[in-house]
Amino acid sequence: MNHGDILSRLPATSKLRPQKERRSIMELIYISKKESRVVFWTSLIFYLAVGALFNLYIYLGNGDALSRTANAYYVLYSRDPHLAAIGFIWPPLPSLMQLPLLPILKPLGLTVMAGPIISALFGAGSLVMLDVVLGRLKVPDKVRWLLLALTMLHPNYVFLCGSGMAEPIILFFILVVIWGYMQMPYGTRSWVICGAGLAAGFMVRYEALALILGVAIALVLVYWPESGDWRDEMEGRLLAVMVPPAYAVAIWLFLNWMVMDSPLYFLQSEYSLANATDIASNAGVTHPLFLAWNNIFYTISYTFKRLAQQNIAFLIGSVIVLLTAFVKRNRKMIGLLFILFSIPAFTAYQVFSGSLATWLRYWFYAIPYGAIEIGMLYRILQRRWRNLFVGLLVFLFIISIPISVNTMYSDENTGGDMQRLGAYLMHPASEPERRTSDSYYIFRHDAPILAAKVDEVSREGLVMVDANKSYYVILDAKHPERLMITNDTDFPAALQYPQGKVAYILIPEEGNVFSRTYPGIYDGAYDWAVMVYDFPDTLTKYRLFKISPQ
Incomplete structure (x- = not known):
């Protein structure tokens, strides 16, 4: 788009038409495609190597990241595969993006790498977007490359990009929003970019709600009043940017309502942060x-x-x-x-x-x-x-x-x-x-031990597992189709009366749906649940109970 085309898109009364603003349009710095490719591939290879080292060799990672992989896994490989099995507590995009990877990684025994691959891709993409943003700020090449290197090699950022976390994903969309904001008001593309970035960000992490508010304040601050028709212009700008995230929020509320019977299920469920033990107290x-x-x-x-x-x-x-x-x-x-x-x-x-x-x-x-x-x-x-x-x-x-x-x-x-x-x-x-204070290491240590026993007894009948607590066991099981998990549509009914519906229940010592429903079950308080196996080699205490028939 040439200089004349850009100006022709501005309102006739806009103050962005004077010569000094025309000059600023011509001064915009664009990053070459070659540089972007070098930044992307260099950082991607680095983060993939880090991810493989962390997750396959030294068991350094994060349980939240692994749970997002598990949510995607249930959609394809559970006993009751359906899209809603992805869950309605956390925003779905990080898990949805792992779905195409699982059919490739599962036969190779690399299911745990689905999350790190996505975080590495978006970690590399975020560096490319950061390079673009710094270029638009007219940062000289050498300074820009130094800042990219410092960001790329910062140990916390390296960990996030190599462990399957959602932070690199939302950072990518934040930088897309900033990129769109910095292009405003040159053409309609900038408004679309900004709004789409906000919508995608909400589908990654709920912190994007604060970002949406920040962008709205920034637009009002920057473009009010700009001209005699500022009210109409401001309304149009806010609609262009705010409608996409508003639709994203509305769709998420609607899906929660349709599937979970409450539009605020993601805030009010027993597994949400709102009902978690208060951390500070x-x-x-x-x-x-x-x-x-x-x-x-x-x-x-x-x-x-x-x-x-x-x-x-x-x-x-x-x-x-x-x-x-x-x-x-x-x-x-x-x-x-x-x-x-x-x-x-x-x-x-x-x-x-x-x-x-x-x-x-x-x-x-x-x-x-x-x-x-x-x-x-x-x-x-x-x-x-x-x-x-x-x-x-x-x-x-x-x-x-x-x-x-x-x-x-x-x-x-x-x-x-x-x-x-x-x-x-x-x-x-x-x-x-x-290691014993790192939940991820404990998960990876215990998973094969627990999964082996679960696979063994599941030949006799279904094994009931709390997916919110024992998702790492499900990921390691060779026969997930023999497990009745929390995300199955018939799980609530079976939980209320498990006799005749499941053969076994795998129960961790603390913080699980079975102990909340049947207090004392872990200690053998119910005649219909008989402990048949205690796990002496796991770092987390588990017991396997056989459920007597009706």
């Missing part, structure tokens, strides 16, 4: 999350601490960019800051409300956002001050990597997976003693 009176619970000052302190442990450059860059943008009255950059701040602000609210877990990965956004803020300085600062602040922020970005590694190693509140990764990077000899 059970953390202990000296725990940082307990101190931050309903305390704005401790919440801010905890938020800044966690963001700094990921990337100090993001915190310092936020102050520099915000002050400079205000002084220069650059509403476009202020709007971009609202977009960047939206999800971290939502995460901080979760800290305040006592509903956020301690895991360090929730704050990973500081890694790519720090790179974007460095790029924003090229838009709003003159060379002398720009070079000074860019040098400072790049230095802070670099030293944030060892700080992050040390946090993983020394902070017991980062999660078992992060603690093991920190041990591998700082003190490998201490890693084995941390």
Whole structure:
């Protein structure tokens, strides 16, 4: 599209038509396809190698990521295969994207690699999009490549891309949204890109709701009032961007209502975060999350601490960019800051409300956002001050990597997976003693032991398994069609009266649907459920019960 075509799409009264804005159109920097291919393939190969190492050899990963693979697995390989088996608690897109991979990976015994392949693809794609965004911010090649390398090799980002997590997926769509926002209002494509990115982001993680709000505020801030017809223009812009995510939210509510009989099932079910044990109230009176619970000052302190442990450059860059943008009255950059701040602000609210877990990965956004803020300085600062602040922020970005590694190693509140990764990077000899605190390692250790016994007894009849608690057993079982799992349509009826419907029930010691329905069943409180096998070699306590016929 040439310069004249771009201007012809703008309203006649728009202030974006003067010569100075025409000049800015011509100054846009585009990243070559060759560079994008190099960035994509280099990072993809690296993250796939990391994913194979983590998941196939050292059992370093994340249980949430594995559960998303399990949700996709039930759609194809359960006793009652149907699309709704994918579940209605977490957004479905990460699991849906794994469906085409499972028929290829399952015969090879590589089912657990479905998630890491998707996260590696989107981790690489996110770096390509970050390169494009930095290019549009006019970041010089060498600085841009350095920022890409720092992001690509940041240990937390490496872990997320190699473990099958949803964070790289939503980051990709966040960067798509930012890309669309930065192109506005040049043509209609930018509005479509932004809206589609928001819709897809919601289907990945619920934090996208905060992103949607951030984009809406940014659009109002930047384009109001722009001309005499600003009301009509603003309405049109908001509709163009907000309708796609509104449809995505409406569709998800409708599907929850149609399948689970409640449009808010994903918020209200017994497995949702809303009904999870309150984290802050059970953390202990000296725990940082307990101190931050309903305390704005401790919440801010905890938020800044966690963001700094990921990337100090993001915190310092936020102050520099915000002050400079205000002084220069650059509403476009202020709007971009609202977009960047939206999800971290939502995460901080979760800290305040006592509903956020301690895991360090929730704050990973500081890694790519720090790179974007460095790029924003090229838009709003003159060379002398720009070079000074860019040098400072790049230095802070670099030293944030060892700080992050040390946090993983020394902070017991980062999660078992992060603690093991920190041990591998700082003190490998201490890693084995941390395995029993890593749920993913426990899952991978116990799964073949439990699955072998389940496959053995399932010859006699159906084995009932709580998929929300024992999904890793189902993934490892050779005959999943012999298992009655939580996602089966007839599971609720069988749970109420299992006699004559199932032959066995596999019960973990704690936190399962069987113990909630039949208190004391794990300890043998019911005559119709007889324990036939205790598992002495598993790290999680399990018992297998034989169900007497009617």
